Amino acid sequence: MKSILKLALLLLIPCFTEAQLLEKKIDSLKKLIAASKEETTKANLLNKIGNIYISSNKDTALLLYEQSLDLSRKAAFSTGEVKGLLGEGNVFNFTGDYPKALNAYLSALKISEAINYRVATALLLMNIGNVYSYEGDYRQSINYALKAYGVAITIDNEEVMSGALNNLGIYYKHLNMPDSALVYIRQAYALGHKFNDPDVLASTLINIGSDFLDKQQLDSAMLYYRRSIPFARQAGAVDNECEALIDIAKIFKQLGKSDSSLYYARKCLTTGTFSGLTQNVLETSDFLTTYFKQQGRFDSAFKYQEVFITAKDSLYNQEKIKQFQNLSFAERQRQREILEREAAYHATLRFYLLDAAVLFLLVLAFIFWRNNRKNKKAKRLLQLQKEQIQTTLTDLKSTQSQLIQSEKMASLGELTAGIAHEIQNPLNFVNNFSEVNKELLAEMKDEMNKGNIDDANAIANDVIENEQKINHHGKRADAIVKGMLQHSRSSTGVKEPTNINALADEYLRLSYHGLRAKDKSFNVELKTDFDKSAGKINIIPQDIGRVLLNLYNNAFYAVTEKAKQQPPAPEGEKNAAQNEYQPTVTVSTKLLKPPSGGLGVVLTVKDNGNGIPQKVVDKIFQPFFTTKPTGQGTGLGLSLSYDIVKAHGGEIKVETKEGEGTEFIIKLPT
Secondary structure: OOOOHHHHOOOOOOOOOOHHHHHHHHHHHHHHHHHOOOHHHHHHHHHHHHHHHOOOOHHHHHHHHHHHHHHHHHOOOHHHHHHHHHHHHHHHHHHOOHHHHHHHHHHHHHHHHHOOOHHHHHHHHHHHHHHHHHOOOHHHHHHHHHHHHHHHHHHOOHHHHHHHHHHHHHHHHHOOOHHHHHHHHHHHHHHHHHOOOHHHHHHHHHHHHHHHHHOOOHHHHHHHHHHHHHHHHHHOOHHHHHHHHHHHHHHHHHOOOHHHHHHHHHHHHHHHHHHOOHHHHHHHHHHHHHHHHHHOOHHHHHHHHHHHHHHHHHHHOHHHHHHHHHHHHHHHHHHHHHHHHHHHHHHHHHHHHHHHHHHHHHHHHHHHHHHHHHHHHHHHHHHHHHHHHHHHHHHHHHHHHHHHHHHHHHHHHHHHHHHHHHHHHHHHHHHHHHHHHHHHHHHHHHHHHHOOHHHHHHHHHHHHHHHHHHHHHHHHHHHHHHHHHHHHOOOOOOOEEEEHHHHHHHHHHHHHHHHHHHOOOOOOEEEEEOOHHHOEEEEOHHHHHHHHHHHHHHHHHHHHHHHHOOOOOOOOOOOHHHHHOOOEEEEEEEEEOOOOOOOEEEEEEEEOOOOOOHHHHHHOOOOOOOOOOOOOOOOOHHHHHHHHHHHOOOEEEEEEEOOOEEEEEEEEOO
16 A cells, blocks of 8 residues: 555654544644634644544544634645645545545645745655556656655655655556566665654555565465554554455455455455545455355345445546546646746756856956966066076176185195195104204214224214104105195095095194194194094095085184184283183094994084074075175085085084084985
């Protein structure tokens, strides 16, 4: 049986089956009506009472719905009017007056669609589909059921969804499409089971039983029919109970159990007649007529045939058929008008969209044209700027080359001064011992002339010893010159194993002696802490030597400047501040091993000068940036050092505290 009663009353209250509960509920609602002053409240209460009476007294229910309609229309209460028309349609539907039912449903549908009352719209669409199915127009029934299901999805109403699915299953079954029918019915059963809806469960169980009956699986069919009856009684769905009873009667007839078949058929007829279910009365009386004819009891067959004819006339007389056809035609005409209005609306909308698109394209074309003009101007301007930048870059490169050359010459001057000071010591020894030997040889000559051979031999021994010293210091000077020649060669750019400790120590002494040669008052304490395990690493020695020379010179400059800033000592006293401050430069190396930071050597150059201001620390490796006064630095030393260290795959960073000193840290891979 289609899901009509429960779903049609979703907007209202559930029906009770016990007489005392019904009367108590009705009395309570009547008291509320008497106490209420609002027409809308009274209309809703009348609809609720009508829904209670619809199962037992359809005339009273119809009267209550009509009263609710009058109040709703007077108060312009559209929602109440929809509920009243829905109730009227349900009464006519149960009694088999399908034209009036369709008229009430269609009238309610127009209002509910106008006020966007979507729950009522879904129920009305489903009930209209049911009415068409009673008239045998199952294609139209499917159309309305699908519409109802679509609306139910938009409002997420699972009860309406399950009812629509169940009805679709029934319609497809009548169209001889059992597989599609069973799919929809089982979906409806799953939803009904989910929220424990007895009406949906009763209806779907009956439909599943009918599927088994069509397949002649009588035991399974009987099981589902019997399971449906308690749910139908719980929901007050008398139509579902009647359908289950007549189907059980049909099964007993096939099994040859005439008494049981007659019992269930008469029970269905009594229930249907009492409840005014004309459709059920029609089906049951037809079954009983056939039953008694087969039994040869023609008087009983004639009696039930008269009941069948009366029910059929009530349902399908010519006047009702004509009314139904007229209403159906009017509804189709209304639906066609709705489609035409929608088509006209969409056509107008497309026209406006086309105009908007054309306007948009025109605006877009104008924007493109204007942007194209701006782009051409911008390109000309960029070309001019490019030429200016190119000229500036050429000048900058020329200046940079000059500054780099100046830096190199300054480094060369410092190296030359250091070399000269280093060579001066052995040369002084060579000169001094040469003078001494000259005097000793003259004395030896005199002693030999006098015949003092022993004295002459002693003098000769002194000369030999002095010659050894001369030879030693000459070789020392030769080693210094060879070393400087090696370092003065142009860099090949090829790395070679180099003793990092020796390189650091050598350039430290060269830098120190170079500054001493320029300023005899220059005096700095040198401290070294070389890790003997550092050994040789692959570097370009000339390049790393230049880095070390830059760092040493900067460190010496920093401590010298701080020493100059110490306050002078009072006359006749020692300068306590100068005694307290001792310019110091510390150089150290350390071999790194995993896991402390990977293989490599860390070389640090630390001074206790004035440090670097924090605001400029991030700029010191930038080209041409210097903290020295104008004319005393090019600003390229640290920039070149940074590039050289990076080219070796290493890193250089600085740690400083203003007023306390600076420490440059170089990490070179082995």
